[in-house]
Amino acid sequence: MRPAWKKFWLCASALAAVVAATGTPRAAPKRANELTLARLRPGRDTLATAKSFYGKRRRSIPPDDANVWTWQDECHKRSLRLEADGHGIIQVLTVAEEESRGDCRGPTGDPSAASSWKTGKGLALGDPRAKVVGLYGPPNSVSPSLRGTHELELLFYAFDWAGADVPQVMEVTCDHASGRVVEITLSSPSL
Amino acid sequence: MLGMSNHAYAGFWCKDYSEATMLERFGRFLETVPFSASHPGFTQLLIRAVGPAEAPLVDHDLRSVPLGAAEVVALAQEHLHSDCVYETRAHWDLWGYEPATGRWQMRAQPLDIYCHGEDYDDGVWQENGHLQADIGFEHLFTGHARLLGAREPHTPVVQHPAERAFLEAMTRPESLREYHEKTRENIRSLLYWMAKIEAAVPIDHSRLWSEGEENFEARMEEILAVR
Numbered sequence: 103m104r105p106a107w108k109k110f111w112l113c114a115s116a117l118a119a120v121v122a123a124t125g126t127p128r129a130a131p132k133r134a135n136e137l138t139l140a141r142l143r144p145g146r147d148t149l150a151t152a153k154s155f156y157g158k159r160r161r162s163i164p165p166d167d168a169n170v171w172t173w174q175d176e177c178h179k180r181s182l183r184l185e186a187d188g189h190g191i192i193q194v195l196t197v198a199e200e201e202s203r204g205d206c207r208g209p210t211g212d213p214s215a216a217s218s219w220k221t222g223k224g225l226a227l228g229d230p231r232a233k234v235v236g237l238y239g240p241p242n243s244v245s246p247s248l249r250g251t252h253e254l255e256l257l258f259y260a261f262d263w264a265g266a267d268v269p270q271v272m273e274v275t276c277d278h279a280s281g282r283v284v285e286i287t288l289s290s291p292s293l
Numbered sequence: 294m295l296g297m298s299n300h301a302y303a304g305f306w307c308k309d310y311s312e313a314t315m316l317e318r319f320g321r322f323l324e325t326v327p328f329s330a331s332h333p334g335f336t337q338l339l340i341r342a343v344g345p346a347e348a349p350l351v352d353h354d355l356r357s358v359p360l361g362a363a364e365v366v367a368l369a370q371e372h373l374h375s376d377c378v379y380e381t382r383a384h385w386d387l388w389g390y391e392p393a394t395g396r397w398q399m400r401a402q403p404l405d406i407y408c409h410g411e412d413y414d415d416g417v418w419q420e421n422g423h424l425q426a427d428i429g430f431e432h433l434f435t436g437h438a439r440l441l442g443a444r445e446p447h448t449p450v451v452q453h454p455a456e457r458a459f460l461e462a463m464t465r466p467e468s469l470r471e472y473h474e475k476t477r478e479n480i481r482s483l484l485y486w487m488a489k490i491e492a493a494v495p496i497d498h499s500r501l502w503s504e505g506e507e508n509f510e511a512r513m514e515e516i517l518a519v520r
Contacts, residue, residue, distance in 0.1 A: 146376070267343050268343055
């Protein structure tokens with residue numbers, strides 16, 4: 103396991119443990135898990151599948167690590183990042199808003215980007231925070247975060263209740279000021 | 294009509310079935326579907342993963358542009374995993390009784406087809422088959438209130454005026470004879486399709502069952518045997 107992932111999972115486990123230890127029993131709120139992000143299933147789909155979906159249509163950043171791929175959609179100012187294991191099976195999927203570094207012309211101007219880079223239940227970048235909770239229920243934890251000068255809010259969802267065969271963690275980052283989603287990460291169980 | 298909503302199913306267990314072969318088997322199966330003359334093509338493709346409690350991975354509404362078997366398989370290929378089920382809908386023509394006119398009519402009936410990955414829903418394929426078809430209402434193949442077949446008919450508790458009118462119509466021998474004929478034609482359509490499937494797909498074994506009959510196959514044989 104690479105250090106960054108290990109750290110992430112240690113944090114995730116600690117958060118889940120804290121929530122479990124401090125939670126008070128009451129009526130179960132609505133909850134739902136998630137299987138896909140950008141039409142891909144972490145833990146099941148491969149880099150080859152991702153390339154068949156996106157390889158020809160958006161600019162990919164040549165990877166330093168053969169198991170980490172990023173596609174950029176400069177017209178919509180967003181990126182899709184995949185981390186795979188040694189067998190090429192996607193483990194972590196992230197879609198994020200970012201500053202555009204190129205021009206919006208040619209094949210990068212793919213109109214389907216906005217419609218396909220979202221979760222299976224339809225959560226997309228730019229959606230309001232309320233939609234996150236409406237779709238998935240209250241998060242297991244909420245924590246502040248900072249990116250540059252931007253204040254962010256991280257909504258953490260653990261999906262272990264849905265079984266071992268589904269993605270186990272989803273993180274949704276919202277811009278604190280606007281309350282809009284700026285990043286979504288979905289992770290498989292097998293890290 | 295009230296009290297006639299049980300469904301009937303056909304299940305097929307294939308030879309050499311795996312993640313690598315299942316969509317090829319599915320494609321061959323779909324090629325045998327006897328499309329309705331008025332509703333050709335597949336009008337939906339829904340793919341689920343893990344189990345029925347999960348939201349579908351994809352739900353293609355194809356009613357505006359129905360697809361053929363190869364195109365459905367090409368769409369399914371994007372999500373090829375042994376823990377997925379691929380559900381598609383077509384229509385086929387079966388005889389049905391029109392209560393309003395008292396006539397029989399060949400009508401397009403929905404035909405839902407499932408291709409089960411072996412890891413989907415804790416191995417539901419073992420019970421329902423690798424390939425499964427919801428062939429529609431049971432009564433289209435067995436008739437209502439055991440009016441058809443060699444045994445004495447049931448005396449059902451009539452709850453709806455349309456049902457009462459139907460049963461009254463069937464007290465006339467010529468009406469009952471026509472009911473037998475049309476139902477036998479439906480059964481023959483089903484058996485002909487099953488034979489086509491078994492010729493096209495490497496099937497280990499198959500089974501027909503329904504929600505209301507203890508032995509659906511035996512009931513159909515009984516109806517076919519009556520002259």
